[in-house]
Amino acid sequence: MKIKSADNRVKREVSIVLSGEAGQGIQSIETILIKLIKQSGYNVFATKEYMSRVRGGVNATMLRVSQDRAAAPVDKTDIFIPLEKEALARYAYRLDKNTIIAGDAALLQDSRVNDIAFGKIAEALGNPLFSSMVAAGAACGIIGIGKETADDFIQKLFGKKGEETVNGNIKAFAAGYEAGARTAVKNNFKIKIDKNIKIQDEFMLSGADAVAIGAIAGGCSAAFAYPMTPGTSVFTALAEYSHKGQIAVEQAEDEIAAINMALGAWYAGARAMVSTSGGGFDLMTEGVSLAGITETPVVIHLAQRPGPATGYPTRTEQGDLNLALHAGHGDFARVILAPGNTLQAFELARKAFDTADKYQVPVFIMTDQYFVDTYYNIPRFEVKEHKNQNYIVETKEGYKRYALTKDGISPRGVPGFGTGCVCLDSDEHDEDGRITEDLSGIGLKMKEKRMKKSALLNAAAIKPSLYGNKNYKTIFICWGSVLNTALEAIKISGLKDAAILHYSQVYPLHKSTADIIKKAKKAVMIENNQTGQFAGLIKKETGLDIGHKILRYDGLAFSADGLAELMKKSAAIKGKKIRKPAEKKKGRR
Amino acid sequence: MANLYGKENVEIAWCPGCGNFGIRNIVMNALTELAIPKENLVFVSGIGQAAKAPQYYNTSYFNGLHGRSLPPAAAIKAANPLLKVIVESGDGDMYGEGGNHFIHAIRRNSDITVIVHNNMVYGLTKGQASPTSRPGFTTPVQVDGVFENPLNPAALAIALDASFVARASAGEQEKSKEIIKAAINHKGFALVDIFSACVSFNKVNTHRWFKENTYIIEEGYDPKNKPEAFKKSLEEGPWPLGILYVNDNKPVFEEKLAPYLNKDNTPLYIRKREAGTVMDILNTKI
Numbered sequence: 123m124k125i126k127s128a129d130n131r132v133k134r135e136v137s138i139v140l141s142g143e144a145g146q147g148i149q150s151i152e153t154i155l156i157k158l159i160k161q162s163g164y165n166v167f168a169t170k171e172y173m174s175r176v177r178g179g180v181n182a183t184m185l186r187v188s189q190d191r192a193a194a195p196v197d198k199t200d201i202f203i204p205l206e207k208e209a210l211a212r213y214a215y216r217l218d219k220n221t222i223i224a225g226d227a228a229l230l231q232d233s234r235v236n237d238i239a240f241g242k243i244a245e246a247l248g249n250p251l252f253s254s255m256v257a258a259g260a261a262c263g264i265i266g267i268g269k270e271t272a273d274d275f276i277q278k279l280f281g282k283k284g285e286e287t288v289n290g291n292i293k294a295f296a297a298g299y300e301a302g303a304r305t306a307v308k309n310n311f312k313i314k315i316d317k318n319i320k321i322q323d324e325f326m327l328s329g330a331d332a333v334a335i336g337a338i339a340g341g342c343s344a345a346f347a348y349p350m351t352p353g354t355s356v357f358t359a360l361a362e363y364s365h366k367g368q369i370a371v372e373q374a375e376d377e378i379a380a381i382n383m384a385l386g387a388w389y390a391g392a393r394a395m396v397s398t399s400g401g402g403f404d405l406m407t408e409g410v411s412l413a414g415i416t417e418t419p420v421v422i423h424l425a426q427r428p429g430p431a432t433g434y435p436t437r438t439e440q441g442d443l444n445l446a447l448h449a450g451h452g453d454f455a456r457v458i459l460a461p462g463n464t465l466q467a468f469e470l471a472r473k474a475f476d477t478a479d480k481y482q483v484p485v486f487i488m489t490d491q492y493f494v495d496t497y498y499n500i501p502r503f504e505v506k507e508h509k510n511q512n513y514i515v516e517t518k519e520g521y522k523r524y525a526l527t528k529d530g531i532s533p534r535g536v537p538g539f540g541t542g543c544v545c546l547d548s549d550e551h552d553e554d555g556r557i558t559e560d561l562s563g564i565g566l567k568m569k570e571k572r573m574k575k576s577a578l579l580n581a582a583a584i585k586p587s588l589y590g591n592k593n594y595k596t597i598f599i600c601w602g603s604v605l606n607t608a609l610e611a612i613k614i615s616g617l618k619d620a621a622i623l624h625y626s627q628v629y630p631l632h633k634s635t636a637d638i639i640k641k642a643k644k645a646v647m648i649e650n651n652q653t654g655q656f657a658g659l660i661k662k663e664t665g666l667d668i669g670h671k672i673l674r675y676d677g678l679a680f681s682a683d684g685l686a687e688l689m690k691k692s693a694a695i696k697g698k699k700i701r702k703p704a705e706k707k708k709g710r711r
Numbered sequence: 712m713a714n715l716y717g718k719e720n721v722e723i724a725w726c727p728g729c730g731n732f733g734i735r736n737i738v739m740n741a742l743t744e745l746a747i748p749k750e751n752l753v754f755v756s757g758i759g760q761a762a763k764a765p766q767y768y769n770t771s772y773f774n775g776l777h778g779r780s781l782p783p784a785a786a787i788k789a790a791n792p793l794l795k796v797i798v799e800s801g802d803g804d805m806y807g808e809g810g811n812h813f814i815h816a817i818r819r820n821s822d823i824t825v826i827v828h829n830n831m832v833y834g835l836t837k838g839q840a841s842p843t844s845r846p847g848f849t850t851p852v853q854v855d856g857v858f859e860n861p862l863n864p865a866a867l868a869i870a871l872d873a874s875f876v877a878r879a880s881a882g883e884q885e886k887s888k889e890i891i892k893a894a895i896n897h898k899g900f901a902l903v904d905i906f907s908a909c910v911s912f913n914k915v916n917t918h919r920w921f922k923e924n925t926y927i928i929e930e931g932y933d934p935k936n937k938p939e940a941f942k943k944s945l946e947e948g949p950w951p952l953g954i955l956y957v958n959d960n961k962p963v964f965e966e967k968l969a970p971y972l973n974k975d976n977t978p979l980y981i982r983k984r985e986a987g988t989v990m991d992i993l994n995t996k997i
Contacts (some may be wrong), residue, residue: 325996335996339989343970343979344790363992364969368982370789371969375815379782382775386755386783389773390790391980412776505989514980536980537753537771537787538794544771548758556721556766 133313135188136265137196140257141213142205145177147254152183154258154279159187160326160499162271163317167498169195171678174351174435180212187265189315193463193498194607194682200311201264203257204230205240222309224260224302236308238301244294252294259295263302265313272299325500329493329603332464333423334359336471337395339505342421344370344387344394346380348402351435352491353425356397377402381409385418389546391514391536393475395421400429400442407449410484414454416546417524417532417572419478419485422446423471426490428677437677438492440602440650446486447629447659455481455575458629459584460488462605464500466626467493477582479513481575482534488628490650492679493603517542522553526567530574576630584627585634594621596693597642599668601625601656604648607680614686617693628656636664645700646670646692650679667701714739716749718769730907730918731761733881734828737905738799739768740884741891752795755784757809759835761801761828761907778808781816781825788821789965791978796823797895803833806842806862813864817871817900821964824894824901827864828881830909831916838912848915864904865944869937869956874899876944876956880906882922883952893954899963906950928953935959 138155142148152168159166167186173179186192199216202223207230210223217223223230227237238260244253255276262268272295280287305311327335333356337345345364347357357371364371370392374380380396387394398406403424413420424446428439446458457477461467471487478485517535521542525532532553535544545555552564559565590612598620600608605624612622623638625631639645639660647657647668652675657668672688674680716739725731742752754765758777765772773783780798788796805813805827816825831848833839839852842862849856868876875897879887887905894901906925908918926949934940940956965971970979 323997325993327996331996335989335992338984338992339986341984343982343984344786346786365972366992367984367988368970370965370979372785372789372819372964374782375811378779379812379815382779382782383786385775386773386786387790387979389783390753390787390794391978392786392790393979394786394790408776408779412779416775505986505993512980536791538751538791538978539980541750543749543769545765545774546772547766547774548776549774555772557724557763 136200136313138185138201138261139182139199140203141182141209143178144175144181146205148181148183151254151258158268158275161275162268163319163321164315165191167193169496172436180208194610196683197681198683224305236305243297247293249290252290255291255294256298259298260302263299264306327464328497329489330355330359332467333471336468338367340472340475341393342395344392346372346374346383347397348374348377348380350399350402352494353398355494356423377405381406384420388419397423399425399427411450412548413484414450417482419482421474421478421485423487425494434677438490438679443655454572455579456484458486460602460628462624462626490603516540523555524553530571580630583630583632585632586623586625588621588623590621591619595619595643597621597623598646598648599623600648601628607682610682611685611689615689631663639666648672650674716742716768718767723767726911728910730881737887741888747795755780755798757800757804759801759804762804764799778804781812784823785821788823792965792976798825802829802843803841817873819964820900820961822898826903828907829904830907832909832913834909865955868902869941869944873902874958874961875901877903877954878952879903880921880925880952899961924948925950925952
């Protein structure tokens with residue numbers, strides 16, 4: 123279809139960055155804007171980055187409003203709204219000559235600023251607290267959306283707080299909107315995003331919401347955690363729905379208690395999960411080990427942030443893959459899932475409980491700060507009456523918890539259901555769950571029985587998804603939260619003979635892995651960590667050495683436009699860079 | 712009396728003469744007299760010689776990690792309030808490795824019974840000091856004798872307002888059985904710190920020593936008087952044996968959890984979640 127030339131000048135999407143100190147109301151502006159924009163019938167995406175501070179610092183939230191769905195961050199900034207001076211310097215890299223900077227000129231002391239004095243306008247309306255609403259209004263005014271629904275929206279948002287608050291905020295939004303609209307005219311800023319009323323009814327889930335609600339769909343009936351950013355948000359969501367979902371929720375004294383509680387709960391028949399981040403998970407590793415030998419299911423949500431130790435407490439990284447892979451001593455099977463978008467997060471969180479229960483293994487859901495703190499609208503989906511298969515059996519006298527079976531999975535009883543004894547032991551044990559030192563007999567059989575699950579889990583692994591040109595010459599490989607950004611980046615890059623290979627299950631790897639990668643002339647790994655941990659895993663599992671890597675490890679997520687540039691560079695580098703393992707020589711050397 | 716709860720034909724890996732045998736008898740006799748249905752009984756333990764106890768009962772058990780008996784015990788009770796949950800472990804497991812959990816389990820106040828074999832030494836690792844070892848006690852590690860102040864579990868528990876605190880002794884079979892029965896019948900976190908002799912690694916605090924250094928609390932003692940109970944718990948040489956403190960007015964953990972707020976004690980594994988519930992939650996995310 124030929125696009126009219128006039129359309130080329132009119133933008134179909136806009137990116138807005140709001141920045142200010144913690145405590146200045148950035149969070150409430152974000153909340154107001156994403157709801158208002160979506161309620162007005164526009165696609166919206168929001169993500170944030172923030173300092174580990176309750177007050178002060180420089181925090182930012184990034185919004186995209188778009189005609190087509192856009193679900194990844196971009197560096198390019200059309201509108202920048204700094205609420206304090208430092209933000210201008212910190213986010214200088216995002217700004218170019220076309221960026222409209224709007225704010226209090228007297229405060230910001232920068233010639234580029236379009237003066238909209240949020241604070242003064244709010245004060246004139248009688249309450250400095252209205253300034254967030256003035257800023258929200260200004261953002262909408264520049265884009266020219268949301269005016270028609272704002273009054274109703276504000277009425278609903280503040281209705282409980284009384285007429286004065288409602289009217290004040292309505293006036294504040296209107297004043298901000300007018301100032302924004304004037305700024306747009308002055309800058310000759312033109313944008314046309316068509317409204318789609320269907321968007322109003324779509325779901326607006328953060329990554330954390332998606333994991334928590336997916337867990338509830340998976341039958342999660344107990345949750346234990348010790349608060350740690352960014353894992354806390356999933357725990358908080360489970361607590362929020364604890365009454366509706368009938369979930370036993372307890373904030374444990376530490377992460378060690380949390381995972382041991384989760385194992386106790388599973389032992390007694392609940393479906394329990396823990397949510398933590400790398401530092402907390404360090405402490406949980408003994409529990410993972412216990413789950414391994416006792417064959418107790420458990421679901422672990424591990425929201426990554428940069429380490430080692432406390433690292434950057436509020437930033438993002440995909441740096442805990444090796445930790446999750448190797449947590450716990452000895453050999454035992456596990457599953458590691460890593461959703462790439464909110465729908466996947468919902469589905470994988472649900473699936474995690476079934477997988478854990480069916481195979482009696484620990485199942486990880488790996489997200490990261492970027493992922494849990496990011497929102498965008500997605501089409502409604504129905505939750506079918508999902509019969510969470512109940513794998514628990516009624517026991518009889520003489521029941522053996524660790525009965526040797528062909529496939530290595532022993533029927534799992536729980537105490538109180540049936541007349542048998544359910545005996546679980548962290549020590550090597552016999553079929554009854556009693557301590558044994560029969561090294562070559564039952565001890566060996568137990569070890570082999572547990573390892574049989576690996577074959578089953580390998581066969582059940584989720585296939586990676588291939589996006590883009592099926593006859594790819596270059597394949598970009600990623601896992602977890604990078605998916606949406608990689609998909610947008612490959613579009614921006616204009617690379618024609620390239621594809622994205624995304625893993626939503628990173629362990630065990632699907633058996634197709636080696637073939638898919640070998641088909642490419644060049645493979646490039648994209649990871650939000652310093653050493654390419656997933657590339658390391660692929661090498662270990664397939665022998666393929668992925669030489670090209672795009673790694674970001676400054677604590678921030680990839681942006682679509684930034685990644686596109688890196689992808690173009692990688693594609694341009696000559697050299698095959700998929701080293702295959704040398705054929706093994708037969709015979710002795 | 713027949714030991715209905717004893718596992719038969721099992722080799723017990725405790726030293727001959729170990730105080731743990733006495734405690735095992737006491738516990739089995741208490742359970743027999745209370746006639747607790749076996750299928751509703753779960754023992755939970757950590758690691759150590761005392762923590763092996765559940766291996767020698769004919770019941771369900773969760774024999775987990777060192778120091779970690781209390782968190783799973785609370786969760787087992789929370790997942791199925793119809794179960795009787797008894798934790799049995801040693802002084803090292805409970806007060807050393809598990810010290811943090813001990814403090815918070817008391818605060819949490821699950822309806823569980825916690826029986827701690829207190830022999831004032833680490834038996835499984837062959838004779839190092841435990842948190843309850845007495846000053847001057849020499850070991851291959853504490854070569855100049857213990858100089859740290861011993862932990863007083865009963866005083867600590869009363870200070871934290873544990874809902875039931877008792878001290879017993881393996882050498883006092885009848886008295887200890889009554890104490891354990893009361894602990895099991897008590898609703899809330901019940902601690903029984905029970906003196907036990909380690910015949911292999913503690914040549915100081917022997918069966919005889921415990922006999923000579925304990926006395927049974929006089930009749931008429933009121934365990935509901937907290938200041939008096941605290942005072943009693945601080946008595947040493949001789950140590951008082953009996954129920955030191957009871958507070959019946961503490962909220963019980965599992966009763967405060969969302970699934971049980973309406974007094975329905977149906978175990979979590981039996982409950983079904985409707986897809987409608989998930990849809991209702993999703994519909995708030997518009």
